[in-house]
Amino acid sequence: MGKRADALELAILGLLHDAPLHGYELRKRVNSLLGWGRAFSYGTLYPTLKAMVRQGYLAEDEPVDTLVTTGPHRSGRRARIAYRLTPEGKERFADLLAHTGPSAWDDEHFGVHFAFFGRADADTRMRILIGRRSRLQEKLDQFRSALSRTRERLDAYTLELQRHGLESVEREVKWLDDLISAEQRSIGRPMGATPTPGSGEPPAPSTGIEGENGR
Amino acid sequence: MGKRADALELAILGLLHDAPLHGYELRKRVNSLLGWGRAFSYGTLYPTLKAMVRQGYLAEDEPVDTLVTTGPHRSGRRARIAYRLTPEGKERFADLLAHTGPSAWDDEHFGVHFAFFGRADADTRMRILIGRRSRLQEKLDQFRSALSRTRERLDAYTLELQRHGLESVEREVKWLDDLISAEQRSIGRPMGATPTPGSGEPPAPSTGIEGENGR
DNA sequence: TTCTGATGTATCGGTTCGATACATCGAGCT
DNA sequence: AGCTCGATGTATCGAACCGATACATCAGAA
Numbered sequence: 001m002g003k004r005a006d007a008l009e010l011a012i013l014g015l016l017h018d019a020p021l022h023g024y025e026l027r028k029r030v031n032s033l034l035g036w037g038r039a040f041s042y043g044t045l046y047p048t049l050k051a052m053v054r055q056g057y058l059a060e061d062e063p064v065d066t067l068v069t070t071g072p073h074r075s076g077r078r079a080r081i082a083y084r085l086t087p088e089g090k091e092r093f094a095d096l097l098a099h100t101g102p103s104a105w106d107d108e109h110f111g112v113h114f115a116f117f118g119r120a121d122a123d124t125r126m127r128i129l130i131g132r133r134s135r136l137q138e139k140l141d142q143f144r145s146a147l148s149r150t151r152e153r154l155d156a157y158t159l160e161l162q163r164h165g166l167e168s169v170e171r172e173v174k175w176l177d178d179l180i181s182a183e184q185r186s187i188g189r190p191m192g193a194t195p196t197p198g199s200g201e202p203p204a205p206s207t208g209i210e211g212e213n214g215r
Numbered sequence: 216m217g218k219r220a221d222a223l224e225l226a227i228l229g230l231l232h233d234a235p236l237h238g239y240e241l242r243k244r245v246n247s248l249l250g251w252g253r254a255f256s257y258g259t260l261y262p263t264l265k266a267m268v269r270q271g272y273l274a275e276d277e278p279v280d281t282l283v284t285t286g287p288h289r290s291g292r293r294a295r296i297a298y299r300l301t302p303e304g305k306e307r308f309a310d311l312l313a314h315t316g317p318s319a320w321d322d323e324h325f326g327v328h329f330a331f332f333g334r335a336d337a338d339t340r341m342r343i344l345i346g347r348r349s350r351l352q353e354k355l356d357q358f359r360s361a362l363s364r365t366r367e368r369l370d371a372y373t374l375e376l377q378r379h380g381l382e383s384v385e386r387e388v389k390w391l392d393d394l395i396s397a398e399q400r401s402i403g404r405p406m407g408a409t410p411t412p413g414s415g416e417p418p419a420p421s422t423g424i425e426g427e428n429g430r
Numbered sequence: 431t432t433c434t435g436a437t438g439t440a441t442c443g444g445t446t447c448g449a450t451a452c453a454t455c456g457a458g459c460t
Numbered sequence: 461a462g463c464t465c466g467a468t469g470t471a472t473c474g475a476a477c478c479g480a481t482a483c484a485t486c487a488g489a490a
Contacts, residue, residue: 115376
């Protein structure tokens with residue numbers, strides 16, 4: 001399974017964790033959850049779903065009619081296959097969340113992992129944030145060296161494009177820095193010695209994530 | 216030829232417009248020119264190059280030794296195939312620059328087109344900028360409606376991810392707005408009636424492109 | 431009624447990626 | 461000198477992935 005499909009697998013597991021969904025709805029949610037990047041197509045979604053069923057992470061429910069039993073003609077509705085998470089699937093989800101190789105912080109994967117931070121523990125969150133930050137730092141260095149190498153030899157538009165790209169990455173690093181310090185603040189929180197790190201729900205990051213939110 | 220490869224074709228034509236290059240160098244430049252997005256692999260580059268040679272847009276030079284004739288052992292150097300633009304290639308380049316379908320402003324293509332704005336005429340520049348802006352506006356609307364639809368039902372991290380994505384697109388729109396007004400300013404420029412729009416180099420947008428550049 | 435657009439499942443052809451093989455070179459280490 | 465190591469360089473292949481499409485139901489508009 002390729003890198004991109006790995007991200008899709010995690011997204012599916014996470015979205016199905018709360019409630020079963022069928023393919024169409026699932027696709028919409030995945031793609032709005034990760035609104036930034038490129039959308040997954042059905043040609044990727046359905047094969048992935050089938051593979052996950054085969055592996056035992058998902059099960060197919062086929063509700064003849066769930067909610068629309070009220071109408072006058074509630075006859076043989078088109079089969080809407082709802083996918084439901086199996087216990088193995090929940091295990092798999094927890095596994096993918098915690099056991100994060102260094103792949104969790106490249107462009108394709110970071111968004112999905114971040115979206116489910118609420119279900120990961122503080123250590124994992126921190127590791128991924130740090131990893132992502134250093135990845136961006138590399139990209140920043142490449143940008144800067146490319147800019148200084150070719151400075152004055154670029155026409156105005158190309159230069160502006162570079163400048164804009166650089167600025168985008170810089171903003172992203174700043175965003176991560178804010179997130180990281182917010183995490184650190186919520187770790188060092190006193191109030192009850194050692195908040196039972198083995199229990200079910202992690203503390204949930206208090207009210208908000210960020211300290212500042214000026215626009 | 217797929218959408219992605221179209222962008223690659225334009226990038227190759229543009230980069231080879233000034234000087235011939237070989238594959239390795241070409242790939243580096245393409246990927247740093249468009250540092251923002253995903254990189255092209257050799258598995259895409261070489262087939263594309265061959266296709267372009269077949270179509271007559273490129274020609275292959277094979278310099279036995281160009282610069283390194285100085286060394287003591289200047290024997291049979293490994294063949295470095297330098298690709299050179301043919302007259303048909305230059306035509307093709309101009310064609311792709313000006314004849315822009317509505318595909319020029321999606322994520323994959325916009326960057327390349329923008330990078331070569333210096334060689335396009337003012338009308339083309341404006342059309343692409345406007346098109347890109349309205350595309351982003353659509354994306355913005357999707358984001359906003361998705362946010363308002365699911366507001367309060369999202370956990371803090373997912374919400375933060377959405378917020379950050381939205382903000383990124385907003386900044387991009389603002390960037391485009393600045394570019395657009397800069398273009399308009401440089402069109403309405405007085406100083407010598409009609410600066411000979413048919414001649415070789417378009418006016419080059421004065422000193423910089425942007426008005427402001429605070430930070 | 432019929433038409434259109436949203437919902438819904440599913441697959442196929444072709445494009446693109448990631449890994450890899452192979453080869454030369456300069457630089458540093460011992 | 462020998463040796464490794466990393467950068468440069470061309471090239472290809474299997475696997476992954478996308479975009480388009482087919483097909484079907486249903487709500488609401490015309």
